[in-house]
Amino acid sequence: MKNLQLSKEGKLKHFLSIEGLSIELLTEILDTAESFAGLPNQQVKKVPLLRGKTIVNLFFENSTRTRTTFELAATRLSADVLSMNIATSATSKGESLLDTIRNLEAMHVDMFVVRHAISGAGHFIAQNTAPHISVINAGDGQHAHPTQAMLDMFTIRQHKQDFTQLKVAIIGDILHSRVARSQIQAFNILGVKEVRVIAPKTLLPSHVESLGVTVFNDIEKGLVDTDVVIMLRLQKERMSAALLPSEREYFKCFGLTEQRLKLANPDAIVMHPGPINRGVEIESNIADGAQSVILQQVSNGIAVRMAIMSLTMQSHGEQI
Amino acid sequence: MTDKQLNIPSLLSKLELELKQAIASRALKDPLMIGVHSGGVWIAEQLHQRLNIKEALGLMDISFYRDDFSQIGMHPKVKPSELPNHLEGRDIILIDDVFYTGRTIRAALNEIFDYGRPNQVLLGVLIERDGRQIPLKPDCSGCSINLPAGQRIKLTGPVPLGIHIESFNKKQTTT
Numbered sequence: 001m002k003n004l005q006l007s008k009e010g011k012l013k014h015f016l017s018i019e020g021l022s023i024e025l026l027t028e029i030l031d032t033a034e035s036f037a038g039l040p041n042q043q044v045k046k047v048p049l050l051r052g053k054t055i056v057n058l059f060f061e062n063s064t065r066t067r068t069t070f071e072l073a074a075t076r077l078s079a080d081v082l083s084m085n086i087a088t089s090a091t092s093k094g095e096s097l098l099d100t101i102r103n104l105e106a107m108h109v110d111m112f113v114v115r116h117a118i119s120g121a122g123h124f125i126a127q128n129t130a131p132h133i134s135v136i137n138a139g140d141g142q143h144a145h146p147t148q149a150m151l152d153m154f155t156i157r158q159h160k161q162d163f164t165q166l167k168v169a170i171i172g173d174i175l176h177s178r179v180a181r182s183q184i185q186a187f188n189i190l191g192v193k194e195v196r197v198i199a200p201k202t203l204l205p206s207h208v209e210s211l212g213v214t215v216f217n218d219i220e221k222g223l224v225d226t227d228v229v230i231m232l233r234l235q236k237e238r239m240s241a242a243l244l245p246s247e248r249e250y251f252k253c254f255g256l257t258e259q260r261l262k263l264a265n266p267d268a269i270v271m272h273p274g275p276i277n278r279g280v281e282i283e284s285n286i287a288d289g290a291q292s293v294i295l296q297q298v299s300n301g302i303a304v305r306m307a308i309m310s311l312t313m314q315s316h317g318e319q320i
Numbered sequence: 321m322t323d324k325q326l327n328i329p330s331l332l333s334k335l336e337l338e339l340k341q342a343i344a345s346r347a348l349k350d351p352l353m354i355g356v357h358s359g360g361v362w363i364a365e366q367l368h369q370r371l372n373i374k375e376a377l378g379l380m381d382i383s384f385y386r387d388d389f390s391q392i393g394m395h396p397k398v399k400p401s402e403l404p405n406h407l408e409g410r411d412i413i414l415i416d417d418v419f420y421t422g423r424t425i426r427a428a429l430n431e432i433f434d435y436g437r438p439n440q441v442l443l444g445v446l447i448e449r450d451g452r453q454i455p456l457k458p459d460c461s462g463c464s465i466n467l468p469a470g471q472r473i474k475l476t477g478p479v480p481l482g483i484h485i486e487s488f489n490k491k492q493t494t495t
Contacts, residue, residue, distance in 0.1 A: 031398075041403075042434050044433075314389065
């Protein structure tokens with residue numbers, strides 16, 4: 001089946017999901033991001049690559065970090081950015097998603113960055129928008145958050161050179177996490193030695209093993225010998241049933257404490273996609289500690305999103 | 321003109337001599353030398369030694385400043401530029417291998433100015449060939465030659481440095 005994300009020449013046209021992308025393409029994204037990472041050293045912190053292009057941030061769901069880093073990434077590429085506040089836009093007056101898209105197309109935009117509570121929203125827009133427009137998924141429902149996964153891979157590569165030697169643990173609310181799904185796909189494509197998921201049974205999707213992971217229900221067993229420890233936030237807003245006895249109980253069983261972190265390798269790094277809930281999934285002094293790379297993840301988000309935006313826009317020169 | 325007639329040691333010596341004269345006549349102070357990736361860096365490494373420049377050689381990849389991104393897309397393997405954080409007020413010697421259309425130098429100058437406003441920029445190239453498309457010209461060069469439009473000069477290196485004249489199709493990039 002043709003991958004909707006790729007152009008006829010096999011270049012990235014949309015960035016909707018990690019699934020189906022090659023190791024070469026993921027490496028190209030990481031290498032390109034590396035070139036952008038030095039940009040903050042310049043007096044003028046931007047390059048003219050996407051000058052004259054218009055990028056629209058369509059955020060149907062709240063976000064601070066992702067939206068602002070996408071805005072910064074676009075402005076550092078010299079594109080013009082429009083961030084739509086959906087809550088006050090026509091959608092709330094009853095306009096359909098497609099009509100919103102058609103209207104923006106009529107304003108000659110070049111790219112949509114979409115966050116939506118419904119899985120597949122990005123794919124839907126990519127399938128229905130004008131052929132010259134690129135779509136980037138900034139998080140759709142519980143499905144995928146591919147730019148977050150790529151910035152995590154970038155941060156890991158800065159600390160650990162070789163993916164194939166790594167043991168990685170993802171801990172927490174796997175069930176509701178689009179970040180975890182995209183990370184697991186990226187890890188498997190990049191050939192990581194072992195991906196572990198650590199969570200209570202109620203916070204794991206059914207058949208989670210089929211994603212290519214080892215499952216642990218005991219954090220102290222799962223952490224042993226790991227190189228990368230990724231904590232996830234409890235997504236209370238997506239929990240429709242009583243999946244947990246209490247936050248205190250959760251921290252007692254699955255919270256990352258100093259004591260538990262000692263079970264991982266001494267040079268293990270601690271990651272979190274944010275926003276963090278101190279004292280719920282992670283002890284405060286670990287979030288601020290020497291092994292934490294949480295703020296580096298945020299900085300890297302800009303360079304990685306610049307790379308993805310410019311790589312998807314380069315297919316615009318091809319004959320469609 | 322064939323590649324046999326282009327002798328690298330004598331081209332380098334002529335460029336070195338011209339640069340020395342220009343540095344004196346334009347009174348460059350503590351100049352920073354910058355090589356344009358990749359051929360320009362190889363030439364700059366040689367000149368950096370010969371001219372005994374104290375400060376480390378700057379490296380520049382102009383891929384993000386090219387004017388043909390919308391036509392040919394991103395260059396594979398873009399290297400991060402290695403330049404001092406501020407070029408404000410500096411005297412700069414910019415080095416490239418071949419000067420052809422002038423577009424690479426246009427891009428390099430734009431990148432330099434994004435690091436700050438330099439005091440002056442001196443441009444040295446190993447070979448200047450005909451085919452300028454914008455009003456820029458090198459200050460110093462190892463030689464100046466004419467070539468048919470369908471041919472280009474390719475530098476191989478870094479060790480040993482070699483020059484090849486080859487035919488290229490129109491879709492490829494020009495230097």
